[in-house]
Every structure is written in C-alpha cells, then in structure tokens.
Amino acid sequence: MTATPAAAPEPADPPPGGLTHLDSSGAARMVDVTRKDVTARTARATGRVLVTPEVVALLRGEGLPKGDALATARIAGIMGAKRTPDLVPLCHPLALSGVTVDLEVTDEAVAITATVRTTDRTGVEMEALTAVSVAALTVVDMVKAVDKAATITDIRVETKTGGKSGDWHRDSASAATGASPGDREAAPRTPLGPRTALVVTASNRAAAGVYPDRGGPLIAEALRSWGFATEGPQVVPDGAPVEAALRAAVAAGYGVVVTTGGTGLTPTDLTPEATRAVLDREIPGVAEAIRAEGLGAVPSAALSRGLAGVAGTTLVVNLPGSTGGVRDGLAVLERWLPHAVDQIHGGDHRPAPARTGAGTHPEPGTSGSAETAGSPS
Incomplete structure (x- = not known):
C-alpha cells in the first residue's frame, strides 16, 4: 500500500527581529494582522524636490507652463496615499480617515510633508511615504520643462503613533541609538521654518478611536487659512505622549505648535504639565486672554489651565x-x-496704531511699539 505523502508544513514565521514580510523559507508573504488591536494610528513623512532658482520664482509667482504645480501635487499626493496597496504589493488596504499633504517653496527646494491617519490594525507609514513620493513626482512633472535636473531626495518617515509598538519619532530614535554624524539618521532634514505648524490633540479616548477628534481639525483649518503649512492633528493619549510630541515638534523646527485637550482638572488632564516641561519661556498673557475670551458665555472657562510659551524658536499654545x-x-x-512668530525669529515690533486721549503715552522703554496696543510681545 502506497503511503500518502504528508502535507508540507506551513512556512514558519521569521525569527524575532527578522523581516516580517518574509517567512522562514524566504518567500514573500502578506503579514496577517487579524489578531492586532484596532487603534488610532498616524504617520508623517517628508521629502524634498531640489529645483533651480528659476523654478522657485515661477512657483512663487504661479507662472509655470502647466499651471499651479503645488495644488496639483497636493491632490496627487492625497490620491497616492489612497492607492498605496495598488502600488506596494504587500501593503494592507486600509480605510484612511484623513490625509493632508503640504508643500512649501524654499529658496532651493519644494518641501513636502504628508500626514496620514486611520483607525485600523496596522500603521500608515507606507501611505505617508507614498503620498510624499507621488507629490514629489508630480512636482517634477510640472517643472521639468524649466528644470530637467529637478531631484527628489530625503523621503523618509518622521513620526508614527499608535499600535502595539507605540509612538516613534525620528529625533528621539536618533538620540536613543546614539546616532553619529555619519549615520543615515543625521542626513539633511527637510527644512521647517516660522510658517510651519503642528496640531496635537491630547485625548485618551480619541487616541483609542472611541470618538473622533473634533477640535484638532478646526485648529488645522484655521492655521492653514492664516498661511501656515500645517500638519496634524496628531492624536496622542494624555500625559507623557504629549510631552514627547512637543519635544519632537520643537526638535523638528516647527514655528507653531497648538494643542487641544488635557487642560482641565481631571486626573488625566496633564497637558499643562507636559508643556511646562518643554517651554523655555512662558507667555502668561496669551493663556489669560484665551481664558477671558470664553468667560462671558462659559464660566467654567476659568478652570482651564492651558499655557503658552516659547521652546527654542517654537511657539507653543494650549487650547x-x-x-x-x-x-x-x-x-x-x-x-x-503671525506677529508673535515673526518676533520669535528676530522681527521688530510693529508700530502701534495712533491713539488719542488720556493714558495713551507708551510706557518707558516701549518706544510706541505694538506693546502699547496690548501686543503679546
């Protein structure tokens, strides 16, 4: 009697620390994420397209032959994030809850930042990288008639949040591993500057996907309307993750970071403590003005403990x-x-509007600066 051949065993998982997309035999596979928890996840990636001064001038003046390159690249980046599983064969299809792509023209490049959010079983780092890549390719396509040597460079993940492995920030990873100047972590960073902003939402329940973040998108929309290249909202749990997000943002060189949540009196409301640990200088008048704005309609606004101040060259405000x-x-x-950001980066005081009547003389040392008109300077 002929023995029935035994079924071939399933290839084993790779050893710990191995490549998860290869089984023990070296064959490519799609990682099974069935047993992973569904959590809120975000990823931010950046990249640059190096261009000539002529292209920079055309981008700033909207004079390129193919039209508005930045708007076209932004839409292309968003589309790219949504099509990532079609381009990267082992990437999981995910329901993306948000994709933002921001482009900033510097003196030598177009800086691209993509932030992707989902509530699912696996992260969105590949979607963020794809968004940057497709946006960069579109920029090259739009400018190639003027600059055939336009170069895509420095595409990389900067931060990710959520999932079993927790949060990861490129700056903290470099510090933790003791990266030397020759390491890839020390490669030139995508330039950030005064007109860049990050929104951070501090909420245990929003971070866990219990309910959607509503305040963060309002802040991001306002900052963009004021001319800031804005990322986020980056949703993090209360407490230590807020401080980690702030430190990473300051290290990255954002001009402004606005947080929402965690400013009250419950045991988990620790945003002011996290912020104070990061600030170099506080701006008490700003926090007082924010509280005063809501007191007339909502007396409990007095219970908000939010802070505002400066860390390095980053303005941080708690809402x-x-x-x-x-x-x-x-x-x-x-x-x-905008005036405060300008001053933090060395700008002068704006002249105060002329006023008449008693009590209009500037205080000693103000020289009629904006401080006499209640400027937060």
Whole structure:
C-alpha cells in the first residue's frame, strides 16, 4: 500500500527581529494582522524636490507652463496615499480617515510633508511615504520643462503613533541609538521654518478611536487659512505622549505648535504639565486672554489651565478640548499669531496704531511699539 505523502508544513514565521514580510523559507508573504488591536494610528513623512532658482520664482509667482504645480501635487499626493496597496504589493488596504499633504517653496527646494491617519490594525507609514513620493513626482512633472535636473531626495518617515509598538519619532530614535554624524539618521532634514505648524490633540479616548477628534481639525483649518503649512492633528493619549510630541515638534523646527485637550482638572488632564516641561519661556498673557475670551458665555472657562510659551524658536499654545473652547482660542490667536512668530525669529515690533486721549503715552522703554496696543510681545 502506497503511503500518502504528508502535507508540507506551513512556512514558519521569521525569527524575532527578522523581516516580517518574509517567512522562514524566504518567500514573500502578506503579514496577517487579524489578531492586532484596532487603534488610532498616524504617520508623517517628508521629502524634498531640489529645483533651480528659476523654478522657485515661477512657483512663487504661479507662472509655470502647466499651471499651479503645488495644488496639483497636493491632490496627487492625497490620491497616492489612497492607492498605496495598488502600488506596494504587500501593503494592507486600509480605510484612511484623513490625509493632508503640504508643500512649501524654499529658496532651493519644494518641501513636502504628508500626514496620514486611520483607525485600523496596522500603521500608515507606507501611505505617508507614498503620498510624499507621488507629490514629489508630480512636482517634477510640472517643472521639468524649466528644470530637467529637478531631484527628489530625503523621503523618509518622521513620526508614527499608535499600535502595539507605540509612538516613534525620528529625533528621539536618533538620540536613543546614539546616532553619529555619519549615520543615515543625521542626513539633511527637510527644512521647517516660522510658517510651519503642528496640531496635537491630547485625548485618551480619541487616541483609542472611541470618538473622533473634533477640535484638532478646526485648529488645522484655521492655521492653514492664516498661511501656515500645517500638519496634524496628531492624536496622542494624555500625559507623557504629549510631552514627547512637543519635544519632537520643537526638535523638528516647527514655528507653531497648538494643542487641544488635557487642560482641565481631571486626573488625566496633564497637558499643562507636559508643556511646562518643554517651554523655555512662558507667555502668561496669551493663556489669560484665551481664558477671558470664553468667560462671558462659559464660566467654567476659568478652570482651564492651558499655557503658552516659547521652546527654542517654537511657539507653543494650549487650547481647551471642547470645540467652543477651541473657537475662543482661535479668535485670540488670529489677532497676533503671525506677529508673535515673526518676533520669535528676530522681527521688530510693529508700530502701534495712533491713539488719542488720556493714558495713551507708551510706557518707558516701549518706544510706541505694538506693546502699547496690548501686543503679546
């Protein structure tokens, strides 16, 4: 009697630390994420397209032969993120809850930043990288008639949040591994600057996907309307993750970081403590003005413990978690935010509007600067 051949065993998982997309025999496979938890996840990637001064001038003046290169590249990047599983064969199809692609023209390049969000079983780093890559390819396509040598460079993941492995930030990873100047972690960074902003939402429940973040998108929309290249909202749990997000943002060189949530009196409301640990200088008048803005309609606005201040060259402002508190805070920020950012980066005081009547003389040392008109400087 002929024995029935035994079924070939299933290839074993790779050993710990191995490549997860290869089984023990070296064959490519799609990782099974069935047993992973569904959590809120974000990823941010950056890249640059090096271009000539002529292209920079055309981009700033909207004079390229093919039209608005930046708007076209932005839409292409968003489309690229959504089509990632079609381009990267072992990437899981995910329901993306948000994709933002921002492009900033510097003196030598177009800097691209993509932030992708989902609530699912696996991360969105590949979607963020694809968004940057497709946006960069589109920039090259739009400018090649003027600059055939346009070069795509420095595409990389900067941060990821959520999942079993937790949060990861390129700056903290470099510090933890003791990266030397010759390491790839020390490669030139995508330039950030005064007109860049990050929104951070501090909420245990929003980070766990219990409910959607509503305040963060309001802040991001306002910052973009004021001319800031804005990323986020980056949703993190309360407490230590907020401090980690702030430190990474300061190290990355954002001009502005606005947080929402975690400013009240519950045991988990620790955003002010996380912020104070990062700040070099506080700006008490800003926090007071934000509280005062809402007091007339909502007396409990007095319970907000939010702070504002400067860390390095980054302006950090805490807003409450409620959408009403966010709107009150934005009404305050709109009045002086660009001026404050300009001063942090060495700008002079703006002349105060002329006023008449008693009590209009500038205080000693102000020389009629914007401080006499209640500027937060």
